[in-house]
Amino acid sequence: MGDDFDAIVVGAGMAGCAAAIRLAQGGANVLLLERGAEPGTKNLSGGVLWGHDLDRILPNWSREMPVERHIVRKRFGFLTPGSSLSFDFEDGAWRKEPYVAHSVLRARTDAWLAKQAEAAGATVVPSVPVERLHWEGSRVHGIVQGGETMTAPVTIVADGANSRLSLGTPIRPNPRLDANATELGIKEVYRLDAGTIEERFQVGPGEGHAEEWVTGIFPFGVMGGGFLYTNADSISVGLILRLGSLYGRNAYSQELIEEFKLHPTIAARLKGAELVEYGAKLISSGWASRPAAFHGDGWMIAGDAAGFVFSNGIVIQGMNYAVRSGLEAAEVALHARETHDASAARLAEYDRRLESTGLLGDFRDFERMDRVKWNPRYYTAYPRFAMELFHAMMTETGRPKVPVRRLLREAQKAAGIPTAIALRDGISMIRDL
Ligand SMILES: Cc1cc2nc3c(=O)[nH]c(=O)nc-3n(C[C@H](O)[C@H](O)[C@H](O)COP(=O)(O)OP(=O)(O)OC[C@H]3O[C@@H](n4cnc5c(N)ncnc54)[C@H](O)[C@@H]3O)c2cc1C
Structure with a gap:
């Protein structure tokens, strides 16, 4: 007897929707299953979308998809208790169409992508x-x-970071995620009117501002970063914390x-913004979080389920x-x-x-990046060093200059970094990044 479908895709996130759209465009009879009541309702993302891969299936996506603002500035820096040090990056190319990066809210984008899958001919079934x-x-x-x-010769596993379908199976023999290769994302959305956002963040209508912070403000050696992104009339703010810490x-x-x-x-x-949404989600990031294989007889694994998240403190x-x-x-x-x-x-x-x-390559070749990213001194000692230095250089005290x-x-000395350690960290930075 024949199969029910040519392909089954589990999870209507970015990975699953993209796969289902391409499969349907290629003439396949594809089933896209999503556990949320609507695609997007279970998704949580900071989120700045670098969407050029979408050009391959949806050439007009940046005009038609419900994106929030196109990002024109990125700020990144350190927070220490009461102080901050940051750098602004403004790229002229980001201001030109077609815009390269957009802030997005997943409840909107994923619902739209699932509709495109349906329009292309996929069977999309939520609440499953x-x-x-x-x-x-x-x-x-x-x-x-x-x-x-329900049978199909090919199943695409795209069920996100805590991939229950693969944990404890030959895909990921360990039934649990490795806490040191997993991060916890916490996100809140605050409503703020568009005019105030534009004035506060000094952006024009439709333009967006993004921030990433290394947060050296937490006690107990908790390591993580903070983010803040402007949407059309809201702000996404949150943390990404190393689970093991x-x-x-x-x-x-x-x-x-x-x-x-x-802070x-x-x-x-x-200031003046109203909390409208919050959530938390795991992130499997980097080469250490990869499954035992990316494909096998009758299956492939994509997106977060495969650990494909690149995060280094400045970008996620x-x-x-x-x-x-x-x-x-989908092509395969x-x-x-x-x-x-559909053999292996x-x-x-x-x-x-x-x-x-x-x-x-983006993951394998950057495997050593974690040695820098999870060096505790980058969360406490080095931010303190930078703050001490800038405080001394910027503050007029009436005493002789040093x-x-x-x-x-x-x-x-104030930050407690011995010279030998500073040298070792410097070498690691050059070698491992
Ligand atoms: C706080 C935070 C901030 C982030 N910021 C950014 C950012 O700024 N830029 C960026 O590019 N990335 C960011 N990311 C990462 C990004 O969100 C993910 O990489 C992306 O969502 C992965 O898409 P996906 O389709 O693989 O998985 P998901 O988006 O997690 O989608 C998986 C889908 O599968 C469904 N599902 C799960 N289990 C089942 C099941 N058993 N049956 C049916 N359906 C199931 C889920 O409901 C979900 O809809 C951030 C992540 C977090 C948590």
């Missing part, structure tokens, strides 16, 4: 929490939900985000990789359909495509 993959020996042959099996430390995510928002630099940006990019991996999985599934072959050997083309498009070389030494 897929229970498990349907394994026949080492082959995946569809999914199981509500005791029923939260364990056993009596640190609660709600207290941490309150502390972040109370004078952040509080000034949120996952939606772009979700779209790209979803598209590559279309070839499998043409050749009536056939689907190995997925890995080759991830490689040739540079996606795998030469910079001495200020550097004094700041180093």
Whole structure:
């Protein structure tokens, strides 16, 4: 008997929607399943979307998709208790059409993308929490939900970071995520009228401003970063925390985000804004969070489920990789359909495509980045060093001025960074980034 579908895609996030759109455009009979009542309702993202991969399936996406603002400025820096040090980056190219980066709210974008999948001919079914993959020996042959099996020669697993479909299976033999390769994202959305946003952040109508902060303000050695993005008439603000650094430390995510928002630099940006939405979500980021394989007999894994999130303290990019991996999985599934072959050997083309498009390299080649990213001194000692130095250089005290070389030494002493450690960290920065 034939299969129910040519392909089943689980999860209507960026990865799953992109895959379903491409499959339907290629003439495949595709089923897209989403556990949320509507695509997007379970999704949470900061989020700045670098969407050029969408050009491949939706050439007019940046005009038609409900994006918020096009980003024209990025600010990044350090927060220490009561103080902040930041750098602004304004790229003239970002102000020109077609705009390269947009702030987005996922409830809107994902619902729109799922509609595009439907318009292309995919069957999109929300409110379906897929229970498990349907394994026949080492082959995946569809999914199981509500005791029923739906079959397809190819299943694309795009169920996000905490991929329940793959945990404890040959895809990810460990039933639990590794806390040191997982981050916790906490996000809140504050309503603020467009005019106030534009005045406060000095952007024009439709223009957006994005910020990323290394947050050296938390006690107990909690490591993480903060973000703030302007939407059309709201502000997204939140934290991304290393899960492993939260364990056993009596640190609660709600207290941490309150502390972040109370920091004078952040509080000034949120003044008068009203909280309208909040949520938390896991992020599997980097090479250490990859599954045992990206494909096998009858399956491929895409997006966050595969650990395709690049985050280094200055940027967090996952939606772009979700779209790209979803598209590559769809291309391979279309070839499998043409050749009536969905074996692991056939689907190995997925890995080759991830490689040739540079996606795998972006993770494998930056594996050592974590040594810098999770060096605790970048959250406490170095921000303190920078603040001591700038405080001394910028503040007029009436006392004689001190030469910079001495200020550097004094700041180093105040921050408690021995020279040998500073040298080692400097070498690691050059070697590992
Ligand atoms: C706080 C935060 C800020 C971020 N900021 C940015 C940013 O600024 N820029 C950026 O590019 N990326 C950002 N990211 C990362 C980005 O959100 C992800 O990389 C992206 O959402 C991945 O898309 P995805 O489709 O793989 O997974 P998801 O968006 O997680 O989608 C997975 C979908 O699968 C569904 N699902 C799960 N299990 C099942 C099941 N069993 N059955 C049916 N459906 C299921 C879920 O409901 C969900 O809709 C951020 C993430 C967080 C948490």
